[in-house]
Structure formats: structure tokens, C-alpha cells
Amino acid sequence: MIVWVYFSAAVGCLIQLCEGKAYLVRNLYECSTTKDVCRKTALFEAASFTQYHLHLAQQIMDSVPMVDGHNDFPWHVMLDFGGRMEGWDMRKNMWDYFQHRPDHPSQTDIPRIRQGLLGAQLWSVFTNCSAQYRDGVTKGLRAVDLIKRFTHKYSDFFRFVTSADGILEAFNAGKFASLIGLEGGHMIDSSLGVLRIYYEVGVRYMTLTWNCATPWADSVTNTVINTPVHHGLSQFGKRVVLEMNRLGMLVDVSHAALDTMYDVLNVSAAPIIFSHSSAFALCPHRRNVPDDVLRLLRNNGGIIMINFYPDFINCTQDDVYDTTFNRTASISQIADHLDHIKSITGPDHVGIGADFDGMDHVGELKDVSTYPYLFAELLSRGWPRADLEKLAFHNFYRVLKAAEQVRDSKLKDEPDDTLVDEADVPDRSCLSERWDT
């Protein structure tokens, strides 16, 4: 109690302000074992930030809507509740609803979003590759429906957003911006028409592949485990990218094969994104991005939003695919990835796509409440306020705005009617006859 009084006096302005900040401070206090509570937190042993940095980080994060590029919360609701709205409540600790699945701990709910000072989320529409050539479109649209429904149900907190300025408008209205990204081109069933409908219902990025090739793009997973199918994008795949440019939908190459990244960087008329990937130079996992691609990304004007998954943060050439490794990732190691990427691209091409609720195990940054600690750590490493505001918001805003400007420059272009080459579709067992034959 004595320490608490001392601590309260030191940062008293923080404690009464709001529940989220009080939670952060209390955690720091409870975990602190020395009287020197204002210099070092005991939460993160390897971190170098102080209470002063944390206070400043919170101020910065209060000044802009922090955007996270990738969160798999909808997938949990699809798995555990069949995508229905009954039986769970985002206003409570979602862990209570998922504790029967300890391998997939809940990392997202509204109270923890408030604590983490998150301002905007690209919710992931995801289904497994087993849905390819089968019910991928249905499952994708059902997940879109789910995101719209929970955004509406908690509309005192969320606002559905489909544009760059919409994020700002939501923030200025005191609302959290809820956006949609589609994780896996297998959910468009190789149809530009379906792609256009996803845009109509609010999808603002598509990850070209998940862990399987589509009939028009190679995934990094299929090229490593199997063999390249297209050596990047097929001709139809290039059409997909150009149609996304025409629509104003961001092209996401997380999960894509290296050759797919190169092809997209050559073809795309708009800046592209990595919605949830980290630096290959620090952890040589195939899901991460090599330095030469980071340089191309800088020239493209795009953004890499870094992933907190321990397997993508903390690995070496020797242990990278050792699945028995009980891996964790410290806040310091995550900051190292951001430092490295920034050293290659400069401060205008970095963001955060933590992959919360998509991680079967987590490191020190364990859920959506923990972002301020990362910002505090970066402050302690000398990141200026302007760079942190870019990391949080301005970079993603610029990229989405640029995609919208490309869209606006192509308003007179007709929708692309190209059909996928049948020879590229290996499984036609669930398809009826083509409409053009």
C-alpha cells in the first residue's frame, strides 16, 4: 500500500483517468518488486522502457487511432459458435468462453481493446484451404456477416468503416473503427465477380493466398512443402491484382510465395500491404519478409504490419521449423523487428498486424491490451513521436488513401470479365458446368 501511495502520487494524473490506463498502471505496480517503480517495470525483463515512456506512449496512442492489420477473432466465433451471436459477449472477458480450448486462448475483447488503446481493427475473414473448390465463398460471406453483426451489436463502441477517412471520422466521434480483410484468395473461387461483391460488402484488403496455392497465385507454404504451381502469379492472378486496384481493395501478400510478392510488386498500380508478417533477417521463417522485398516495398509506397507470433519473431536458421520448440517472444525482440524494418524502409512503411486470436501461443505481448508497452519500448529506443504516430496510424491511412486514389483514377474502366483458365483449376468435383460453355 505504501508503494501504491507513492506510485499514485508520482503518476496520479494517470490513475483516475480511465479504467484502461488504471489497469496498466496497476499491473506495473503489482509486478514491481523494487521501490524504483518509476524506472523499470518488472513485467518485461528485457525491456528498457520506464514509467515515463509508458505515460508518453499512452498520450501518443490517445492522439491517433491505432490500426491493427490482422485479428482472427471472427474465426473463433465461427469455430466455437458456428458464427452465431448467441452464447458469448465481447463486452466481457472472452477467455471465459474459450477456456475449453487452451491451445487457442482468447486474446481479444472490448475491455482489453480499451486497455490497449487500439483504435481500428482489420478483422480477418478466414476459412481453411479445405474450403477451396467447395464452400469457401459461403464461409467467407458468413464471416463478413458475423463481423457486421457484432459491429452492429456493440455499436456504442464499434463503427463499421470502409475508407481511410472513415477511420478518422470514427476516431473523432469516439468510436472504434471496424474494417474487414479477407485472408485467402481461395474464398473468391477464382471469380472476379465474387471479388467485386466482397468489395461491395466492405472488404478492404485480400490476402492473395493462405497456406495453399489458388488457381492463380502461389502461397509460400505450397512452394516450400510442394512445388511452385505458377511461379508467382498466373496471367489471371495479374488480372486479380489489377481488378483489386480498380476497386480500391488493398493487395495483401502476407502468406504469399516470394515470386508472388515480386509479381505483385511489379503489377500493382497501388501500394500493397503485408497485413501480418515480420522480418526474415531476424527470424528466417518463410512467412517473414526478406530485406530485398522490404526495399521494393519502400519503392512501392506500401506497408508491412508486423506480426507478434513467437514463431515469426524468435527463431534461428537451425530451429526455425522445430515445432517441439516451446517458443516465446519478448517485447524487446518484437521491437528489434520494428527497428530492423525501419532501418531498411524508413519510418513510412511500418505498421502493426499482431495476429491476435490467430496465435496458438503468445509471447510477452499476449493480447490486445499490451500495445502501449511496445510503444513505450520504442520510445525508450529513441523512436520520435512522429514515427510512432506513423506506425500507429498515418502509414496505413496513407496506403489505404492511395488505393482509393488509384480507384478514383480508374472510374471509367470497365469491370474485368476475364475467367480463370480451367486448366489451372485442379479440382472441379464440386463445380457445375461453366456458364460460358
Ligand SMILES: [Zn+2]
Ligand atoms: Zn495469417
